[in-house]
Amino acid sequence: MEIPFLDLSRIDKELKEALKSKFAEILDKGMFSGGQEVDLFEKAVSDYLNSPHAIACANGTDALELALRALGIGPGDEVVVPALTWVSTAEVVLMVGAKLIFWDTDEKGLLAGDWTKAISKKTKAVIPVHLYGQMVEMETLVDQASKLNLHVIEDAAQAFGAEQYGKAAGTWGDVGCLSFYPTKNLGALGEAGMCLTSNTETNKFLRLLLNHGQIKRDEHEGVGRNSRIDSLQAGFLNVMLGKWETHQKIRKQIAAFYKSELKGVSDLKLPTGTEEQSHNCHLFVVQTSRRDQLKEFLKREGVGTAIHYPAILPDLKPYLTKGDFSNARAFTTNGLSLPLNPYLSQIEIEYIVDKIKDFFRS
Numbered sequence: 001m002e003i004p005f006l007d008l009s010r011i012d013k014e015l016k017e018a019l020k021s022k023f024a025e026i027l028d029k030g031m032f033s034g035g036q037e038v039d040l041f042e043k044a045v046s047d048y049l050n051s052p053h054a055i056a057c058a059n060g061t062d063a064l065e066l067a068l069r070a071l072g073i074g075p076g077d078e079v080v081v082p083a084l085t086w087v088s089t090a091e092v093v094l095m096v097g098a099k100l101i102f103w104d105t106d107e108k109g110l111l112a113g114d115w116t117k118a119i120s121k122k123t124k125a126v127i128p129v130h131l132y133g134q135m136v137e138m139e140t141l142v143d144q145a146s147k148l149n150l151h152v153i154e155d156a157a158q159a160f161g162a163e164q165y166g167k168a169a170g171t172w173g174d175v176g177c178l179s180f181y182p183t184k185n186l187g188a189l190g191e192a193g194m195c196l197t198s199n200t201e202t203n204k205f206l207r208l209l210l211n212h213g214q215i216k217r218d219e220h221e222g223v224g225r226n227s228r229i230d231s232l233q234a235g236f237l238n239v240m241l242g243k244w245e246t247h248q249k250i251r252k253q254i255a256a257f258y259k260s261e262l263k264g265v266s267d268l269k270l271p272t273g274t275e276e277q278s279h280n281c282h283l284f285v286v287q288t289s290r291r292d293q294l295k296e297f298l299k300r301e302g303v304g305t306a307i308h309y310p311a312i313l314p315d316l317k318p319y320l321t322k323g324d325f326s327n328a329r330a331f332t333t334n335g336l337s338l339p340l341n342p343y344l345s346q347i348e349i350e351y352i353v354d355k356i357k358d359f360f361r362s
Contacts, residue, residue, distance in 0.1 A: 003339060003348045005304035008182055010343035015243055019189065022235045033228060037235040042194075044241055049161075049168040051176070051196040053203035056229040057210045060157045060179025060193040061088040066227060067153045067175035067195055068096045068125070070205045077124040082111040083312045084328035085129040089155050090313045098124070102314045102321050105328040108272065109285070109335075110136045112327065116144055125151040130159035130169050132308070133185070133282030134273055138164055138172040145173075153177065157193075160186045161248065162280040169280075170196045175206075180237055185251065185282055186244055188233040247342040251281040254340055254349055258284055261353040265360050269334075283308060287334040294359055295336055301355045306337040 011019075026037065038056055046054040057063050073079065075097035081090050083102045093100050101123065103115045109131045126145055128136040138154075145152045152173030156162075159169040160178055170176025176196035180188045195206050208215060213224030255274040262270060269287040273279045285308060288294055295305050312328045314321035338352060 001348065001351050002302045003304060003344070003352065005306050005337070005339050006183060006341050007343065008187075012343075015239070018239050018242075019236055022239050023232065026232055026235050032231050035231050037231050037238060038229055041229075041234040041238050041241075044238065045178075045194060045196075048241075049171055049196065051168070051171045052198045053196065053200070055195045055197070055203060055206045055210070056234060057193045057195060058227040058229060059191040060177060060181060061092060062210070062225075062227040063157075063177035063179070063193040063195045064088055064127075064153065064155060065092040065095055066206055066209050067177055068092060068098070069209055070195075070202050071125065071151045071153070071174055073098050073124050073151070076122065078120060078122040080111075080115055080118045080123060080126040081313075082127075082129050082131075082328065083314050083323075083325040084109050084309065084331055085131060085155065085313065086157070086309065087313065087316070088157070089127055089129055090319055093127075094318075100319060100321070102319075102323060102325065104323075104325045105131075105331070107327055107330075108134060109328070109331050110134065111141075113137070113140070115141075116148065119148055119150070123148075123150060125153055127153045127155050128173075129155040130157075130162060132271070132285055133159050133162060133280040134271075135159060135162050135164055135169050135278040138167075138169075142172050151175075156196075157181075158184065158282040159280055160184065161244065162278050164278045169278075171198070174199065175202060180233070185248065185280055186237065186240055188240070189236045190230065190233050192229050192233040192237060194229075248280065250342040251340060254344060255281045255284055257349055258338065258340075258353065262286070262356060265357060268356070268360060281340060284338045284340040285331070285335045286338060287331070288336065289334060290359075291334050291336050294356070297359045298352075298355060303352050303355060304339060307332075307335065308337050 042054045077098040079093045154173040154176040156170035157179035162169040178194040180192035209224040210227040213220045213222040
């Protein structure tokens with residue numbers, strides 16, 4: 001049996017036809033930048049996540065950079081970032097000229113609760129990352145940041161739809177940043193992202209920045225950039241949003257099956273909280289001291305896996321930073337992501353579980 005970690009060509013026939021129909025509709029209208037599809041998508045996300053403002057942009061990395069710029073963060077400022085995350089979270093800080101302050105994670109891979117120890121007089125913001133689809137404890141973090149007069153930029157790229165206390169990921173901070181990269185739970189057929197905010201002025205500034213600093217055509221109020229979402233991707237996302245809840249139920253069911261069947265397997269640590277609303281089951285990351293051997297064994301048995309991530313950011317050449325990042329580093333050594341997507345069959349899931357049990361019995 002061959003089971004890829006993720007194969008987007010497996011999208012079901014009904015959804016493929018709906019996407020083809022949307023492409024034809026947009027092609028007939030001839031509107032390829034801005035327009036109704038973008039407006040509809042922003043409103044749909046705003047309504048679904050209960051965010052007063054939803055600002056679509058070109059991709060999730062741009063969303064983070066736009067957020068920093070909109071909040072006035074730049075040279076001379078410091079920004080606290082977890083040591084374990086995708087590179088975008090860190091590179092945007094350097095791109096706006098600010099200084100990165102890395103901090104360790106907790107045992108779940110989320111920004112450790114003692115992150116306030118990283119604060120100096122130059123610190124202007126903290127970027128909590130909702131890694132693997134699980135949320136940082138935001139009520140506490142926002143309260144801490146408020147007392148320290150810091151901005152909060154949520155990296156919710158992997159956590160669309162997750163929520164705590166009835167409040168969605170991305171709506172807790174000054175700005176929340178989403179990614180709709182094709183591999184995400186809500187994915188486009190290309191690049192797309194979004195900023196969320198409850199602040200009217202921040203909303204206006206973000207829209208100005210992503211469109212060349214224009215308040216309207218040929219009237220430039222400032223220096224911006226081109227980070228407009230593609231109309232076609234907005235249209236595809238409008239279609240995909242209709243499948244969102246169905247796909248989420250499948251993800252939750254798969255995660256529950258993994259946890260039920262793999263519970264008690266020696267030297268295999270399972271993720272926690274996947275059944276909760278605060279976890280959208282973007283990834284199912286197990287940990288084992290025999291990670292590399294397990295990965296190779298599963299590969300030989302036809303099961304694709306992935307490592308998120310093979311190195312912490314402070315160990316990478318552009319971001320080299322000395323420090324004790326032991327919890328974050330443990331994930332890079334022991335963490336392995338199992339297939340978790342709505343295109344897997346029950347037979348495949350059972351096969352994956354059986355092979356993992358075979359490995360640990362050997």
